[in-house]
Amino acid sequence: MKLLLLASTVLPLATVASAPQSALTAKPMALCGLELAWSDEFDEASIGDWRLEGKRWIAHTPWAGDFGDARFDNPGRYGPFSIRDGKLEITARRPKGGRWTSGLIAAADETGAGTGLREGYFETRIKMTPGPGIWPAFWLMSLKP
DSSP: OEEEEOOOEEEOSSOTTOOOHHHHHHHOOTTOOOOOEEEESSSSSOSSSSSHHHHEEEEEOTTTTTTTTBOOOSSTTTSSSETTTTEEEOBBBOOOOOOOOOOOOOBTTSSOOOOOOOOEEEEOOOOOOOOTTTOOOOOOOOOOO
């Protein structure tokens, strides 16, 4: 199973995450005059293991641990991440008789290095595969208040 994450854009603007769906679709948002704060076009696999150290993403949660029974693999030749045509693919695998493994990406590490925006307008294009054992999500979480 694969999760596709396409180029994402983050713009500073008041968050609308808690607004009812009708409020989000009622009228177009005026985005003129906003400045791009952060984006990734996924033209390279810039994913580190646990620390950013010059990369754009890490392959584990920024609080230096994963969660539940999930097993997240590091990037590399047999890792879950691949980049093709500006798309990041994250593949979930289960070897015969084994546990599921997959990947996640975070834009900050446990040291606080990286991109951490607490509010704004966030836009992404994601194709998420449904299925048993798959937990596709796009989370906006902060390391520090």
